[in-house]
Amino acid sequence: MGKAVRIVTLSLVFLVSQINCQEAILHISSGARNKDYCIVYNQSWTPLSETLDAALQYPLVNLTSTTLCNSSGVSPDVVEGKAVVVLSGECNSSQKALVAQGLGATTLLIANNETLITPSANESDYAKVTIPLALMRYRDLLGAQQLFAEDMQVQLYAPPYSRIDxxxxxxxxxxxxxxxxxxxxxxxxxxxxxxxxxxxxxxxxxxxxxxxxxxxxxxxxxxxxxxxxxxxxxxYFFYNILVYIIIVIFCLASASALYNCADAVMDKIGCGTLSFSIRNWTFSVRSLILAAVCVSIAAVWGVYRNEDRWIWILQDILGFAFCLNFxxxxxxxxxxxxxxxxxxxxxxxxxxxxxxxxxxxxxxxxxxxxxxxxxxxTEQTQGNLVVIPAEPQAPSEKLPVVMRVPRFSALAQNLCxxxxxxxxxxxxxxxxxxxxxxxxxxxxxxxxxxxxxxxxxxxxxxxxxxxxxxxxxxxxxxxxxxxxxxxxxxxxxxxxxxxxxxxxxxxxxxxxxxxxxxxxxxxxxxxxxxxxxxxx
Incomplete structure (x- = not known):
């Protein structure tokens, strides 16, 4: 009995920890080439497969010359049994989906030049749309066309990631x-x-x-x-001005803290100090080397502070030293x-x-x-709403007041x-x-x-x-x-x-x-x- 209770408890924890995100992956392939792109969908409206192997593959038809608000000018023979990509605008997503579905398309992708927001519709339209629907960046479509030409096979899937990352x-x-x-x-x-x-x-x-x-x-x-x-x-009220003052203060304080921590470690392990004098001024070789290293680390962080891919490592090192010294x-x-x-x-x-x-x-x-x-x-995930910029944006300044570690399991989210x-x-x-x-x-x-x-x-x-x-x-x-x-x-x-x-x-x-x-x-x-x- 006790074993059964433990199994049920672990199962509930596992189920609760799984998240069906509003962000997904568009896998495009052509021959031996393949590449993944970020897409946004509504999992309660048009759910996607959770793995690439389970996702069906369809040829992609480029209809970005139209917004597909109606079927005029589009032959069913061109889109039947295929995935379709169209431009956003002029009508809502559900209308485009119903038109594409009526023409026999299996998947609808909407290319957007603006912010990608989780697609939604009236409650009455949810049951009518039966094909997968997702939004993608228009610049990603242009990049895919250059990479794969016109022969593109697409698969859409949304891997769930665990909250217990x-x-x-x-x-x-x-x-x-x-x-x-x-x-x-x-x-x-x-x-x-x-x-x-x-x-x-x-x-x-x-x-x-x-x-x-x-x-x-x-x-x-x-x-x-x-x-x-x-x-x-x-x-809160003067963020755009004060943030730069805080960044400068953090660089100075964290460099000093890192020096103090490193110097204490050197003392602990018994590292000797060589000294030399210049005009009655005495300098320690160890102190000069440590100061140069610590100032360099703080300076590198200050220059590349908005580079998300790797700068978090330096920020955590400086933050670690800052907290210790404090x-x-x-x-x-x-x-x-x-x-x-x-x-x-x-x-x-x-x-x-x-x-x-x-x-x-x-x-x-x-x-x-x-x-x-x-x-x-406008954080990416706000409850059931996802907001993602369609075009690259200048990074906004953030206060260096947090330890940051990237989510290792969020593959789709790292694409977006x-x-x-x-x-x-x-x-x-x-x-x-x-x-x-x-x-x-x-x-x-x-x-x-x-x-x-x-x-x-x-x-x-x-x-x-x-x-x-x-x-x-x-x-x-x-x-x-x-x-x-x-x-x-x-x-x-x-x-x-x-x-x-x-x-x-x-x-x-x-x-x-x-x-x-x-x-x-x-x-x-x-x-x-x-x-x-x-x-x-």
Whole structure:
């Protein structure tokens, strides 16, 4: 019985994960030559075969000299038993299909010079049309004529692709690795600071390292979140101007972050440094080489940022370094600050994703509009509607604020335009700041098993899994913080309560807080300054 239930459950998951897309493939062949092209169809109106082997092959008749709104001037002998391609315009798709069907055609292709939109008709026309109907780009037809001349055989098929795409696993791995490494790096830096304080006899014990920024005031956290809200609104209204400023800032910040990460790795593996002096200036050969490489990578991304086919690799590398460096540089001083910051950002995320569509003109949330750029309102797939440009268009600028991994299984979609799985930097950094705090707290209490750090990482992983599961089942993008924040905050709080350390966990760091008279609740007696560990 249990085995049967598992089989039924797996079958349901598999069926739910399959999508019958509105995009399909036009396979044209002539002799040994063949090529695939993007087409758009209505799967609820004229369904297509799912595989090329199952698709019937027909000769293609070029009737682009007519729009086929009526049968005048077209002989049934020319089109009977064949696929027909005609021009769009003058009448709707269903009328063209009925005329072609009446002449004995087996398939109708409508060549379009404008945007390809999923063909539709009145409900009464759906049952009348029995032949496959699809829209194709007119430029694709011209290219096929040059490649195959007039002897063309066509097959139409629409391979279903799974929502559970391998790109999701890659995205999950990137997020987890970033958060784990960021937390370990922050903990190593804290251990290094404590060891340095012990070696100096306690001098500077309560001072953060230079280059680190500690958030310890709730008012500063509120101001920070308010600033983020203001920036997002400004980006929505002045996107075309501010996007270039953000791109320049990202290039500089990511190059610096990549340098810091690479330099830390070099220190960890014990790579020596050669130095030379020029007029009282001392230069490190390693630093110069690393700086040149990091600046070059950022510059290449800046120049080719709109090249979808491969530039996503560089963007993810730079984003990975940016998130790591941010988690190491920005530190939350106690769990109270963690709760305030993560809760406010949760409200911020949900509001700008779910609430703002009710106020925008195009019904697209401000968060999506800013993250995806001006094309967000005409994304390829909007429910049952597909919108694809018929002609090449100048790429629109997009903010470099997301990790991007192409969908590996979307063959038809990549013909029509590359599809990506995305995850915002904020969905990594925000929970990552809590993970980093847990890692530092493990150092403060001398936890050899890193119990807080490991637990928070597991909670982050489970939160991401729930996020992706809801996204796959609903078919809609999700504000990841809606799931990540409760998972990580509740797990950390419950763990601290069960271990009897909630008071210390809430109070946090022993760093001096100049604008507060509160005495630190974390007892210094629990810190072992003799711990050996990685240097920051």
């Amino acid at each position: 391998p790109s999701i696993a890659v995205m999950l791995m990137i997020a987890i690795v970033t958060v784990v490494l960021g937390g370990l790096w922050s903990g190593a830096c804290e251990r290094d600071r404590l060891m340095s304080a012990a070696e100096s006899g306690g001098l500077g014990e309560n001072k953060p390292d230079s280059g680190e920024l500690f958030l310890y005031s709730p008012m500063k956290v509120v101001f920070f979140v308010g600033l983020m809200c203001g920036m997002l609104v400004l980006m 988690m190491k540089t920005i530190s939350l001083s106690n769990f109270k600050i963690c709760v305030i910051l993560l809760s406010l950002l949760l409200v911020y995320d949900v509001f700008f994703v779910f609430i703002t569509p009710f106020f925008t003109k195009n019904g697209v949330s401000i968060m999506v509009q800013v993250a995806l750029g001006p094309d967000a309102s 335009g590359m599809q990506f799985s995305i995850l915002g930097y904020g969905d990594i950094i925000v929970p990552g700041l809590l993970v980093a705090y847990c890692s530092r707290f493990d150092v403060w209490i001398n936890s050899s098993k890193k119990i807080y750090f490991v637990s928070c990482c597991i909670a982050y992983f489970l939160g991401l899994m729930v996020t992706f599961a809801v996204m796959l089942l609903s078919g809609l993008g999700q504000p990841a913080l809606l799931y990540l924040v409760p998972f990580t905050l509740i797990t950390s709080a419950v763990l601290a309560k069960c271990r009897g350390e909630l008071r210390q966990f809430w109070a946090g760091t022993t760093y001096e807080v100049l604008d507060s008279s509160r005495e630190p609740l974390l007892t210094e007696g629990r810190i072992d300054y003799s711990i050996e560990g990685a240097k920051c």
